[in-house]
Amino acid sequence: MHTNNFKILFALSFTVFINTFSFAQDIKKQQDSIKPVVKETTLIKADTLIDPVISEKSQDSTLTDSIKPKKEILENIVVYSATDYTKFSNKKQKLYLYNEAKIDYGDMNITAGSIVIDYTKNTVYAKGIVDTTGAYNQKPVFTQGNNIVEPDSIIFNTESKKALIYNSKTEQGEGTVVATITKKENDSVYFLKNAKYTTAENLEDPEYYIKLRKAKIVPGKKIVTGLANLFIYDVPTPLGLPFGFFPQTETHTSGIIIPTFGEQNDRGYFLQNGGYYFAISDYIDLAVLGDYYTNGSYGLRLESTYNKRYRYRGNLGFRYENLITSERGFPDYAKNTIYNLRWSHSQDSKANPSSRFSASVNLGSSTYYRSSLNQINTGAFLNNTLASSVSYSKTFQGEPQVNFSLTATHSQNTSTEQINMTLPTFQGSVGRVFPFASKTGTKKGIIQNVNLQYNVRGENRIQTTDSLFFKKEMFDDAKAGFQHNIPLSTNFKLFKYFSLTASSNYNEVWTFKTVDKTFDPVAREVVTETVNGFDSFRTYNFSTSLGTTIYGLFNFEKEGKDAKIKAIRHIMRPSISYNINPSFDKYYDTFEIVSADGLTTEDVDFTRFEESIFGVPNRNFSSSMGISLSNNIEAKVRDRDSTATEPKKITILNNLNFSTAYNFAGDSLQWSPVRMNGSTQLFKDKLSINFGATLDPYALDNNNNKIDKFNIDNGGSLFRLTSASLNASWSLSSKKGDKNKDKDRGIDENLRSGGRADDLFGVSEDFANQQINRDKDNEDDVPSELYNYKVPWSLRIAYAVNYSNNRRQNQISSHSIMFSGDIQLSDKWSIGGSSGYDLKDAGFTFTQLRFERDLLSWRMNFSWVPFSTRSSWNFFIGIKSSILQDLKYEQRRQPDIQL
Structure with missing residues (x-):
């Protein structure tokens, strides 16, 4: 009887114990483990109860008991143990487990220094034990799946199912x-x-x-x-x-987004970036944010992110601002509305290997980034181009392979406010076909290498302005057309070392608008009439090229000497080409211009395909030769690593290219200018240099016009330098100096807005949103207890200079240097900045200074634009955790933007 009572009472108390503490996750405290003293351990297993055997004679199939049978007390095997002892007191009706006490029941686990179950008072008590040093160890730990509770001690009543937990730490x-x-x-x-x-x-x-x-x-x-x-x-x-x-x-849930309070000089007090977050589903969300200024200005932002694993991901954003300057009735009163639409979509490569859909959209008001009052656009206000592209492509496998794509593009110049769009562009192609090649083996000879393919392109082009964008007038001057292209080519080896390529190209253009021109003798002007209807023209040309590759090796190694430079290899790829383009005079017409006296006439040629979006037929016969030479120089040097067995290869010049052309059919100025360009990377690819120049062999007259006379014959040099450019970018950093998560987020915002992929023009100042999940980014950064004398830093420098001398102006057209950098003064302090200097006009460009302080659970940011029309500052301090991100303080002075 004692054994049965004991098992029943223990099972009841254990079940209550489990139900009592399955409520939350606690953070388990890290502590040194105490090795147990090896002693005899008592192990008791309680088997599940066996259902009683029911006699078949006593069963009545016509009767059904309305009372459901009770659930078994024990559903799993109970295993409990302790290092020192496990005992049960019949007198006190208590079960004692001491030193590394442990109870396992299914996925439940309880460990503590001491566990006592009192059956007379219906209580369970778990606590730690005090070791010989007086330290309190082996605190109770309850585990169920991922849930952990770790208090100092626990006591609860099995009848009332109420408990008291002392000094608990619970993760919520x-x-x-x-x-x-x-x-x-x-x-x-x-x-x-x-x-x-x-x-x-x-x-x-x-x-x-x-x-x-x-x-x-x-x-x-x-x-x-x-x-x-x-x-x-x-x-x-x-x-x-x-x-x-x-x-x-x-799980993510919907909730209110607390706005930021501040003051703007021209628009009064404001509430900015406040709104509501909608957790629509596990795949998509939506944030509705708004700004309001006491002078009546307001703004609206919609931001949505969506993601479906192995299918697609993207984000969509729309921003609208209604900006009012001054007060109604004053002479400087102005009202302006600006907007911006951004959409980014990418398809996972695993979703469909034969088709793909992608989108990168950034369109809106040309003045949006310059006029916007929201600090999130700080790094993008210098953008002068907005571009968009939405495309779908499909591939049909087979022989030959067929591809087609539909693309809508948009390009907008924010300075001129001119917009160019294609709605849509259709492209189709049939893969390359070798009609004379054998079905097996490699293709050899001029005949077997003959190949052709088919390409078609159709466009509907629209050119409009910012004021007519998204209005019906923008479609009035739309131009549409198709271009069909069939290239036929072959290639083969000539004299073993030369590669010869010959090709011919057939081109056919369809258009739906042509023009007809006449001269009006009364108004004394040329009248151009648009003719709607289908029309087409066809052209063809021929070209061939001959090229080879020359290798030069300069060996510096000598027997018995370990030279630092082992060898230099020079690769040259000379090429000569010939192109012939026939004249298609049949597509040209003539109209007469009669003078005022009616006696003199002038014939003017024109083609009705002037409005074609794919160009006009070539009227002038051309026969030209092209000459080009590309160079690549590499070196093998002794590796500083003494364990390396092979020399180290470095690049001296990535490329150095020269090109020119000679027109046999021209009557003057037959030589084209020599164009030179090149690039290289130095200092372990940290310094990137690109350069170029244009050299003209012809001279200028006294009016600075080009004449058909070589410059050397006119008393000058062989070539006349007409233009030159040099661009260099240098990126330096310590080993840890380029790890800045906040700056990376700001650069991502710049890219989405069409800006630079660096911080040379500054980064976004939306500090409130950057704090979210920031603490998770630094989980692997373990601070050292030792003083680190190496201060992490990073520096980026961009230099650009352009020279113009086309008409003897002999001037530097632009000359500037830009730089940005970050310095981590300590584990918690970092400063950074972006600026530049215009060496031609002697003035600083846009400058932004950044300061950041990591306050453990908090973070503090200060951004300052000291001068220019964007002069402003922004101070922020707030908690990193997203759940308390509204516990913050933000104060800023916004730039005074006059609309």
Whole structure:
């Protein structure tokens, strides 16, 4: 009887114990493990109860018992153990487990220094033990799946199912609740007294916490508190609330986005970036944000991100601002509306290998980035071009392979406010076909290498302005057409070392608008009439090229000497080509211009295909030869690594190219200018250099016009330098100096806005959004306890100079240097900046200075634009955790933008 009572009582108490603590996740404290003393361990297993055998005679198939059978007390095998001892007192009706006490039941696990079950008082008590040094070890730990609870001690009643938990640390969402006393009311409600809520990592000495005098916790749902205020290093602050509500959930949910308060000189006080976040589903969300200024200006932002694994991902954003300057009735009163639409979509390569859809859209008002008041656009206000592309492509496998694509493009110049669009562009092609090649083996000879393919391209082009964008007038002057192209080519080896390529190209253009020109003798002007209807023209040409590759090797190695430079290899690829383009005079017409006296006439030639989007037929016969030479220079040097067995290869010149042409059919100026360009990378690819120049062999007359006379015959040099350019970019950093997550997010924002892929023009100042999930980015950064004398840093320098001398102006047309950098003064302090200097006009370009301080659970940012029309500053301090991201302070002075 004692054995049965014991098993039943133990099972009941254990079940209550499990139900009591399956409510939240605690952060397990890291502590040194104590090796157990090897002693005899008592192991008791309680088998599941066996159903009683029921006699078949006593069963009545016509009767059904309305009372459901009771659930088995034990559904799994119970295993409990302790290192020192496990005993049961019949007198006190208590079960004792001591030193590394452990109970396993299914996926439940309880470990503690001491566990006592009192059957007379219906209580279970778990606590740690004190070792020989007086330290309190082996605190109770309850584990169920991923849920962990680790208090100092636990006591609860098995009848009332209420419990008291002392000094518990429980993880609730992104934060942790540290409570002196926790009362469990039932399985889903807990009451706390004098608790602390913090997102700090150091729970023993948190740098901040919100003190909860009284609180109610519903695990996984909410925390409701009474009077609560903010403490910073145990120092109370006046920041508090008479009551508070902290939503707790493991999934993303909808909620209010707290706005930023500030003042703008021209528009008064404002609320900015406030709104509501909609957690639509696991695949898509939506943030609706708004700005309001007391002078009547307002703004609206819609931001949505979507993602479906192995299918697609993207983001969509729309921004609209209605900006008012001054007050109605004043002479400087102005009102302007600006907008911007951005959409980025990419398809996973695994979704469909034969078709692909992608989008990169950035369109809107030309003045949007210059006029916007939102600091998120700081790094993009210098953009002078907006571009968009939406495309779909499909491939049909087979022999030959067929491809087609549909693309809509958009290009917008923000300075001239001119917009060019193609709605849409259709492209189709049939793969290359070798009609004379054998079905097996390689293709050899001029005949077997003959190949052809078919390409078609159709466009509907629209050219409009910013004022007519998205209005019906923008379609009035739309131009459409198709271009068919069939290239026929072959290639073969000549004299073993030369490669000869010959090709012919057939081109046919369809258009739906042509023109007819006549001269009006009364108005004395040329009249151009548009003729709607289908028309076409056909052209063809022939070209051939001969090229080879020459290798030169200069060996510096000598026997018995370990030279630093082993060898230099020079690769030259000379090429000569010939092109012939017939004249297609049949597509040209003539009209007469009669003078005022009616006696003199002038014949003017024109082609009715002047409005064709794919050009006009060639009227002038051309026969030209092209000459080009490309160079590549590399070197093998001794590797500094003494363990290396092979020399190290470095690049001296990536490429150095020369090209020119000679027109046999021309009557003058037959030689084209010599164009030179090249690039190289130095210092382990840190320094990138690109250069180019144009050399003209012909001279200029006294009016600076080109004449048909060589410059050397006119008393000058062989070539006349007409233009030159040099661009260099240098990126330097220490080993850890280029790891800046916030700056990377700002650069991503620049790219989405059509800006640079670096911070030379500054980065976004949207500090409030950058704090989200920032703490997760630095999980692997373990600070060293030793002083680190190496300060992480990074530096980027861009230099550009352009020279013009086309008409003897002999001037530097542009000359500037841009630079940006970051320095991490300590583990917590970092500064950075972006600026530039115009060496021609002697003035600084856009300058942005950045300061950042990591305050553990907090972060502080300060951005300053000291001068220019964008002069402004922005200060921010706030908590990193997204759940408390609205606990922040932000103050800024916005630029005074006059519309």
